[in-house]
Amino acid sequence: MAGVIKIEIAESAQELKKQLNFSQNSEVKERIQVLYWLKTNQVRSTGALASLIGKH
DSSP: OTTBOOOOOOSOHHHHHHHHHHOOOHHHHHHHHHHHHHHTTSOOBHHHHHHHHTOO
16 A cells, blocks of 8 residues: 555654653654654554645
8 A cells, every 4th residue: 555654663652752852853853753653553654644744
């Protein structure tokens, strides 16, 4: 299926959440947020992910 994301994230959801809280740089914070959403299965496609972060 096109647009379905299949990656393996080594960090745990708790570790990503901790990094998200301590991140100061907005670009890094956005990337960690994307990893967190993927790890917690809140998004499954690139379209949904792009919509959430406001990019296309």
